[in-house]
Amino acid sequence: MRHWLMKTEPSAFGLKTLAAAPRRTTAWDGVRNYQVRNMIRDEMKKGDLAFLYHSSCAVPAVVATMTIVRPGYPDPTAFDRKHPHHDPDSDPKNPRWYMVDVRLRQALPRPIPLDELRAHANKELKGMLLLRPGNRLSITPVEAAHWKFILSLE
DNA sequence: GCCAACGTTGGC
């Protein structure tokens, strides 16, 4: 089983939205980056765990854990001409973009802010991709040891 | 295939 970190902007979709969704489950659509697409399509498996991370907000933070409940499948919003994430170059017969379904597992007792993660960047969380300058991937793999450590901070 | 211009991300 692998671990992941998935970013979202809470102003658009955040923990509250996910907690209120039917079965606390949602399709993680809208990914339009090839590296992230490859992870979704080829590497994320049912039963994998993921952190839900709030970005571009007052206090960027890890706020919850989620379970991958459905592995990669084509993202239909790419084919929807009226959708903001529409991609006219994605052919339904050879889909370019994929998504997974995630289910909320547990909101953390307290959010773990980016600041606090950074404080451990040279030790317990050395090498964590989220903390690397210039990291712009909306989904990143998380090492098992890092996963455990972050949960121990809550 | 190179690379400059451009767009996006996301912390601050």
Next chain:
DNA sequence: GCCAACGTTGGC
């Protein structure tokens, strides 16, 4: 709102 980082686009 600024700006660094870096992926993508497109002319050549």
